[in-house]
Amino acid sequence: xxxxxxxxxxxxxxxxxxxxxxxxxxxxxxxxxxxxxxxxxxxxxxxxxxxxxxxxxxxxxxxxxxxxxxxxxxxxxxxxxxxxxxxxxxxxxxxxxxxxxxxxxxxxxxxxxxxxxxxxxxxxxxxxxxxxxxxxxxxxxxxxxxxxxxxxxxxxxxxxxxxxxxxxxxxxxxxxxxxxxxxxxxxxxxxxxxxxxxxxxxxxxxxxxxxxxxxxxxxxxxxxxxxxxxxxxxxxxxxxxxxxxxxxxxxxxxxxxxxxxxxxxxxxxxxxxxxxx
Amino acid sequence: xxxxxxxxxxxxxxxxxxxxxxxxxxxxxxxxxxxxxxxxxxxxxxxxxxxxxxxxxxxxxxxxxxxxxxxxxxxxxxxxxxxxxxxxxxxxxxxxxxxxxxxxxxxxxxxxxxxxxxxxxxxxxxxxxxxxxxxxxxxxxxxxxxxxxxxxxxxxxxxxxxxxxxxxxxxxxxxxxxxxxxxxxxxxxxxxxxxxxxxxxxxxxxxxxxxxxxxxxxxxxxxxxxxxxxxxxxxxxxxxxxxxxxxxxxxxxxxxxxxxxxxxxxxx
Numbered sequence: 001x002x003x004x005x006x007x008x009x010x011x012x013x014x015x016x017x018x019x020x021x022x023x024x025x026x027x028x029x030x031x032x033x034x035x036x037x038x039x040x041x042x043x044x045x046x047x048x049x050x051x052x053x054x055x056x057x058x059x060x061x062x063x064x065x066x067x068x069x070x071x072x073x074x075x076x077x078x079x080x081x082x083x084x085x086x087x088x089x090x091x092x093x094x095x096x097x098x099x100x101x102x103x104x105x106x107x108x109x110x111x112x113x114x115x116x117x118x119x120x121x122x123x124x125x126x127x128x129x130x131x132x133x134x135x136x137x138x139x140x141x142x143x144x145x146x147x148x149x150x151x152x153x154x155x156x157x158x159x160x161x162x163x164x165x166x167x168x169x170x171x172x173x174x175x176x177x178x179x180x181x182x183x184x185x186x187x188x189x190x191x192x193x194x195x196x197x198x199x200x201x202x203x204x205x206x207x208x209x210x211x212x213x214x215x216x217x218x219x220x221x222x223x224x225x226x227x228x229x230x231x232x233x234x235x236x237x238x239x240x241x242x243x244x245x246x247x248x249x250x251x252x253x254x255x256x257x258x259x260x261x262x263x264x265x266x267x268x269x270x271x272x273x274x275x276x277x
Numbered sequence: 278x279x280x281x282x283x284x285x286x287x288x289x290x291x292x293x294x295x296x297x298x299x300x301x302x303x304x305x306x307x308x309x310x311x312x313x314x315x316x317x318x319x320x321x322x323x324x325x326x327x328x329x330x331x332x333x334x335x336x337x338x339x340x341x342x343x344x345x346x347x348x349x350x351x352x353x354x355x356x357x358x359x360x361x362x363x364x365x366x367x368x369x370x371x372x373x374x375x376x377x378x379x380x381x382x383x384x385x386x387x388x389x390x391x392x393x394x395x396x397x398x399x400x401x402x403x404x405x406x407x408x409x410x411x412x413x414x415x416x417x418x419x420x421x422x423x424x425x426x427x428x429x430x431x432x433x434x435x436x437x438x439x440x441x442x443x444x445x446x447x448x449x450x451x452x453x454x455x456x457x458x459x460x461x462x463x464x465x466x467x468x469x470x471x472x473x474x475x476x477x478x479x480x481x482x483x484x485x486x487x488x489x490x491x492x493x494x495x496x497x498x499x500x501x502x503x504x505x506x507x508x509x510x511x512x513x514x515x516x517x518x519x520x521x522x523x524x525x526x527x528x529x530x531x532x533x534x535x536x537x538x539x540x541x542x543x544x545x
Contacts, residue, residue, distance in 0.1 A: 176369035179339065182357040184386040184436070194382060198373040 056246040063246040077230055077238070081254050088219050088231040089258070091147070095154025096215045103159045103211070104204060107166025108196070117167065128160035132218035136225045146226040150219065157218035162207040169203025170196060201273065209266040216259045232258075284351055286472055287313040287336065287440065293344030294331050305331050307498035309345070311491065315439075316470045320483035322531065323493030324541040329476045330444055332493075336474060337363050337442050349439070359387040362438035364446050368425045370417045376428045377413040380404060380435050387436040403435040404428070406465050423454035427461070434465055441466075443475040447482065456515070459485060467512060480531045483507070484524060485515060492534045495541065503534055 037054050044053030057063050065072075070082035110117045110124075135156050139149035177199060181191045223233025232251055239247035292309040295302045305328040313319055321329050334340035335347055338357035346353045349361070357363075370379050380400040388396070404413045407427035417425060426446060433441055446462075447455040459482060466473060477483050483490045487507050494502040507527060509518045518524050535541075 174367075174369075176365050176367050177371065179357070179363070179365065180369050180371075182339070183337065183361075183363055184359055184383055185357075186386050190382075190386060194374075195371065198371070 050245075052246045052249065054249070057250055060246045062244065063250055066247060066250055077228070077234075079230055081232070081235070081251065084230060084232045084235045084251075085254060085258055087229070088223065088233060091150050091222075091231065092154055092215050092219050095151040095219075096158050096212065098151070098155045099158035099162055099211060099215070100208060102155075103162030103207065104166050107163040107204075107207075108170055108200075110163070111167035111170025111200070124160060124163060127156075128164070130156075132157045132214075132221040133225070135218075136222055139222075140226075146229050150222040150226060150229075150231075153222040154215045154218050158211040158215040161210040161214065162204070165203045165207030165210070166200060169200030172203065173199045205266075205270040205273070209263065209270060212262045212266050213259060216255075216262055220255060285312040286315040286317075286350060287311075287474075288348040288351075289345070290348065291345030292332075292335065292342050292347060294328065294335065294340065295343045304498040305496060307344075307500050309501055311501060311504070313472060313474070315472055318466060318473045318486055318488045319475070319491060320487035320489075321474065321476050321491045321493065322478070322480065322483055322535070323499065324495055324535065324539070325478075327493045327496045327499040329493060333442050333444060333474055333476060336440065337361050359383075359436050360438055361440045361442060362433040362436055364426075364429045364433045364441070364443045366444045366446075366448075368417075368429045370425060370428055370432075372417045375414050375416050376404060376409055376420065376424075376431075377401070379417065379428055380413075380432045383432045383436050399435050400431075403431040406434075407431045407461055421454075423450050423458060426450065426458060430458075430462060430465070434469060434471070437469070438471060440472045440474060443473065445476050445478065448478065455482075460515075462486070463513065480528055480535075483531070484509075484527055485513060485518065490527075490531060492531065492539075494539050502539060505530060 040051075041053035041055055043049050044051060044056070052060070057067055066081055070080040072080040073083055110120060132153055135153045136149070139152040139156075140146075143149040143152060173196065177195050180186075181195060186195070219231070220233040220236070223229060223231040224237045226234065227237075228234070232255060236248050236251045239245075239251065289309045289311040292306060293304065294306045295304045297303075309332065321332065323329050331340060335342050336349075336354060338354050338361065341355070348354070354361070370376075371382070374382065377400055380403060381396060384391070384396045384399050391399075401410075401413070404410060407430055409424065409427055409431065412420060412424060417428070420428065430446070447458055450458065463486060473486075475486065484507055490505040490507055491501055492503045492505065493499050505527060509521065509523075
């Protein structure tokens with residue numbers, strides 16, 4: 001009897017034990033968020049600010065519908081938040097993909113060639129400081145249409161961290177690896193696939209991860225200025241025009257959530273692909 | 278003057294190297310003359326900063342002489358090539374690959390005409406020679422320093438170089454691993470009979486391994502002070518040669534050279 005008892009007791013204590021071990025990790029963020037929401041709701045209820053409190057997501061009928069039915073589609077611009085987000089994500093995907101292709105190839109070229117680096121580095125450093133919003137009018141002038149202009153804004157915002165990190169990764173390839181390639185008289189192709197890319201990969205992923213966040217920030221900026229398109233950015237602008245403030249609060253929560261998801265996704269891919277060094 | 282039969286494999290002819298510096302040209306090496314026969318094991322010893330690495334870099338082709346030349350089979354060395362394979366000081370293994378993949382990559386690059394089966398066999402054979410049959414599918418970061426150095430040696434020898442260049446290969450290893458590796462290196466060298474040029478700081482290591490010990494004078498403008506033949510019979514056994522009275526004679530000669538005749542001047 002005494003010998004069989006440890007098993008069932010440890011099983012019963014399982015969840016309790018887990019809670020004891022992890023509560024220090026779980027409780028603080030829960031308290032932090034709850035406290036923030038409470039303060040926000042109080043300041044709204046007491047009339048300290050005109051911004052509606054978090055409860056308005058449920059009390060306002062229109063916002064409640066948006067919250068509960070993200071998949072509705074009544075045609076035109078009147079779509080649920082899921083479709084608005086998907087439209088924005090589609091643009092982000094296109095601009096980001098373009099930024100990855102251009103950023104990685106240009107980064108490798110600049111990282112390998114000192115003269116090229118000297119020629120373009122000041123320009124890159126200058127251009128990457130231009131805010132996404134400032135690119136919008138330029139993009140509209142260049143492309144004349146909303147869709148390609150939005151994609152260009154994503155591209156031009158996201159490309160710099162990818163380019164600069166890739167170039168740095170290529171420059172950081174240890175001299176030893178170059179020497180091995182020289183002694184073995186390694187072909188350009190082998191050097192590229194077996195040495196350069198794996199060696200620079202952690203840097204490339206750092207750039208890609210920084211850029212995914214920037215691309216998502218840029219799409220909101222771009223859409224807010226471009227009227228009449230389906231997308232979460234224009235949704236916010238439209239809600240603001242019509243004074244649906246609680247809709248904006250809801251959309252901002254969506255934006256934050258999606259941004260967080262994108263960043264986690266990149267971090268996960270990074271941990272899967274990056275070689276163990 | 279065509280005497281191919283007696284031509285040494287490597288010939289250093291009035292070799293010199295001067296580096297330009299902001300304060301004027303700095304001569305590292307001056308008038309190095311040496312002939313190395315095919316299959317010889319040469320150790321180079323000297324105080325740090327005497328240009329040993331520069332000397333070997335001109336054999337591997339990473340550095341070009343400013344005076345004289347190094348001839349391999351009568352032809353001046355101009356650039357790096359797989360006939361003069363280097364075991365780099367920091368191992369220079371690709372960490373995202375396994376031990377086997379590192380060796381295979383080298384064979385694949387140098388001997389692309391072999392069938393993949395032959396390449397695989399060569400890689401496995403050479404990893405086995407350094408005792409890594411069991412660890413060959415491990416990635417480099419999972420290996421200890423001694424095992425990394427073994428992989429580097431296996432990779433270097435797998436491409437069958439004419440000259441094997443080692444720049445203080447065992448300096449970072451503990452005493453036991455170091456002795457094991459010295460013995461493994463000798464065994465492989467016995468079977469392959471490639472020519473070895475090796476930099477060392479360790480007189481006992483040189484006495485155990487080398488046919489001749491090249492002792493360098495101090496820089497600037499360092500040159501070869503003395504070449505000491507070490508003619509213990511091969512295959513060598515560490516205990517046997519250490520019991521030989523000649524061992525201490527040679528050791529004292531080398532010590533005398535390094536610490537009396539060419540003592541390192543610490544005051545710059």
